[in-house]
Amino acid sequence: MLKASELRNLTVDELEEKLKGLKKDLMQHRFQAKTGKLERQSAIKESRRDVARILTTINQKKKEDKPS
16 A cells, blocks of 8 residues: 555656556456456455555646646
């Protein structure tokens, strides 16, 4: 599980790289769930929440950089 305080210290590019990796992991978890090979059912939920945390942080950073 990723912490929001750790994510705020990263740049937007680093966050987008993490996001790509997490989306791949989420897809793999979904495939494993369908085939019955997923050991922890909570892994899907955790991945979805981590993706949401990263997207929220990216949007906050972009909003801060945007001139009013």
